[in-house]
Amino acid sequence: MRNIALVVSYDGTDYQGFQCQPGGHTIQDKLEAAIYHLSGEHVKLMGSGRTDAGVHARCQVVNFLTSSSIPIERWAIALNTRLPGDIVVQSVYGVPDEFHARHHALNKTYRYTINCNRTPDLFRRRYEFHHPTPLDIEGMKAGLACLIGEHDFTSYTSPLSTKPSHVRTILKASLELESGSEESLYANPIYGRAWDEIHYVGKQRGVVHLYVTGTGFLYNMVRIIAGTLVQVGEGKRTPEDMARILAARDRSKAGPTAMPQGLSLWEVVYEALPLSE
Structure with missing residues (x-):
């Protein structure tokens, strides 16, 4: 298993916030769906923080565990082709197993x-x-x-x-x-x-x-x-x-x-x- 971190930007205008919610149309929903379409894995994203409905992010950091062998350098381009235009993965990093986007934010x-x-x-x-x-x-x-x-x-x-x-x-x-x-x-x-x-x-x-x-x-x-x-x-x-x-x-x-x-x-x-x- 690898721990991967994404730096994500998004226009939150048309979303019910970052975090998944029942029946919600959220940033996390879209990211997890794109990862599934790319890797075939159902992952659970950990975000650096929540943003409310209509709120944007220039730098939202998320991480997830994956067993996929897709090279790190291919994730950003591949995910962006599977995401709506108002969500963009800016960069992707391999991070230590213990890294948590929210808990480790200074x-x-x-x-x-x-x-x-x-x-x-x-x-x-x-x-x-x-x-x-x-x-x-x-x-x-x-x-x-x-x-x-x-x-x-x-x-x-x-x-x-x-x-x-x-x-x-x-x-x-x-x-x-x-x-x-x-x-x-x-x-x-x-x-x-x-x-x-x-x-x-x-x-x-x-x-x-x-x-x-x-x-x-x-x-x-x-x-x-x-x-x-x-x-x-x-x-x-x-x-x-x-x-x-x-x-x-x-x-x-x-x-x-x-x-x-x-x-x-x-x-x-x-x-x-x-x-x-």
């Missing part, structure tokens, strides 16, 4: 994208949340900093979470305005300079990426953080409210759960392994 990074230009981007609408008014990016950054470290994230977790503990560690968190994406506040001839100066002072337009890196995440955690940060950016909450919400350990104190299409599993990090392509 940390994961999620990215949430907010487009706060006046109009949505037709060609990126499946991968970003459109918020049509400018946001206070600096205020959002200040609020986000309160979440770094080990905390009880009950306030930023869905009540449907089944985890026995909501204590998690955020290693890094940042907001980045996409280079070249900022839109002038005063470019719109309909509103005019005076209107924007009064209503949007201190706020910015553009495409904003929220990156959160942690050792583990809870159900809807990043999307609730994003939804609450948007309220800070709107001026409905202060940056200091982020810490007060965290301390409350009460989901009702936080903001809404942001739309799924803005979220992507961005990166998964492991210790150095003797990987062989």
Whole structure:
């Protein structure tokens, strides 16, 4: 038997999440079916983490055991010819027998994208949340900093979470305005300079990426953080409210759960392994 790891990217728009579920149309279903069609084996994939319905992945890592003699270098091309176009195997590795994609992950990074230009981007609408008014990016950054470290994230977790503990560690968190994406506040001839100066002072337009890196995440955690940060950016909450919400350990104190299409599993990090392509 060999242990094989796949690095997979997918557009989650049309799927009910990553993990198999009864009657579900999931990423795991499609991957396992493609492996069966290629090797004749029914395998059980182990994923680095779950993604919800409508959520994407730039770097999802999975592993499975196989007795197939297919060379490692042929798996990616062969699987991609058997997968739908919105799921792509980027690379394939032979890994040690004990490797487990979820248990051995040191940390994961999620990215949430907010487009706060006046109009949505037709060609990126499946991968970003459109918020049509400018946001206070600096205020959002200040609020986000309160979440770094080990905390009880009950306030930023869905009540449907089944985890026995909501204590998690955020290693890094940042907001980045996409280079070249900022839109002038005063470019719109309909509103005019005076209107924007009064209503949007201190706020910015553009495409904003929220990156959160942690050792583990809870159900809807990043999307609730994003939804609450948007309220800070709107001026409905202060940056200091982020810490007060965290301390409350009460989901009702936080903001809404942001739309799924803005979220992507961005990166998964492991210790150095003797990987062989």
